[in-house]
Amino acid sequence: xxxxMQAWRNAFxxxxxxxxxxxxxxxxxxxxxxxxxxxxxxxxxxxxxVHAVVHFNVPFALYIVIAAVSQIAATVFMxxxxxxxxxxxxxxxAKSEAILAAIIAVIFLSEPLSLYAWFGVLLGGIxxxxxxxxxxxxxxxxxxxxxGIASGLCFAITSLLVREASLELNMLPHLHRAAWVLFWVIxxxxxxxxxxLGLFSRQTLYALWQRLGLTLKVSLCSFLASLGWFSAxxxxxxxxxxxxxxxxxxxxxxxxxxxxxxKLARRDHWGLLLVVIAAILVIWA
Numbered sequence: 001x002x003x004x005m006q007a008w009r010n011a012f013x014x015x016x017x018x019x020x021x022x023x024x025x026x027x028x029x030x031x032x033x034x035x036x037x038x039x040x041x042x043x044x045x046x047x048x049x050v051h052a053v054v055h056f057n058v059p060f061a062l063y064i065v066i067a068a069v070s071q072i073a074a075t076v077f078m079x080x081x082x083x084x085x086x087x088x089x090x091x092x093x094a095k096s097e098a099i100l101a102a103i104i105a106v107i108f109l110s111e112p113l114s115l116y117a118w119f120g121v122l123l124g125g126i127x128x129x130x131x132x133x134x135x136x137x138x139x140x141x142x143x144x145x146x147x148g149i150a151s152g153l154c155f156a157i158t159s160l161l162v163r164e165a166s167l168e169l170n171m172l173p174h175l176h177r178a179a180w181v182l183f184w185v186i187x188x189x190x191x192x193x194x195x196x197l198g199l200f201s202r203q204t205l206y207a208l209w210q211r212l213g214l215t216l217k218v219s220l221c222s223f224l225a226s227l228g229w230f231s232a233x234x235x236x237x238x239x240x241x242x243x244x245x246x247x248x249x250x251x252x253x254x255x256x257x258x259x260x261x262x263k264l265a266r267r268d269h270w271g272l273l274l275v276v277i278a279a280i281l282v283i284w285a
Contacts, residue, residue, distance in 0.1 A: 002228025007251035009221035014082045016214050024204040026075040030190040032219035037183040044179050052171045063165035067158045068188040074154030081147050095275055096152030098242040099124035105239055120281030127274035159238045166234040174234040182230045246279035
């Protein structure tokens with residue numbers, strides 16, 4: 001569900017980016033997601049009552065703030081990525097997140113990777129190179145590669161910290177933990193972006209109002225995608241969740257071809273295929 005809804009969210013963001021600047025497109029992710037998060041949090045407590053009192057400590061707050069800021073930065077990079085290459089390739093580059101999350105987990109969280117996993121990481125790197133280099137090697141785009149890696153890195157940091165924040169609420173079942181983390185992350189993002197744009201770019205808010213229907217689509221798809229990711233990461237490690245989530249690339253490829261009518265070069269097909277193989281190797285390992 002998360003991968004499917006995220007593929008559509010990215011598609012709608014690409015549409016919105018044609019008439020709204022990068023910060024407005026980023027805000028669209030969170031703008032109408034806050035009431036949805038409140039509604040879901042209310043429903044989960046009603047459907048599955050829990051008597052434990054939730055405690056939010058300092059580490060939880062730090063994880064929430066850093067994760068929220070990292071996700072905003074990742075979204076800004078991704079929207080810039082859409083302007084560099086077409087939709088499917090942009091998503092493919094941003095999907096370096098799964099590989100980067102595995103590497104960060106090894107270095108900072110002491111989660112070892114086997115030989116198969118490292119081979120998957122290598123394939124992922126080759127895939128990113130293919131996706132950023134265009135039809136010929138001489139067309140290699142350093143800006144596209146850099147923005148793609150930056151987006152993937154920020155998304156990886158977000159995912160790892162979302163899981164850490166969820167683990168801090170160990171007095172609750174995993175669905176309740178995910179619901180609280182989702183609520184706080186989205187709320188912080190929405191309030192901070194509204195304050196920033198209200199002070200420095202009110203015309204962006206007006207542009208979002210002019211594209212209200214599309215903004216609603218982005219927010220709804222974003223909320224459902226985040227709900228899926230956050231719930232899954234409350235149950236399982238980020239590397240497993242995000243590598244499984246590579247199926248999003250296949251959804252994105254179909255959307256790119258049939259919704260945006262975009263054509264991919266043969267090199268791009270190989271890059272997308274290698275990303276999926278790399279993901280399978282990491283999970284297998």
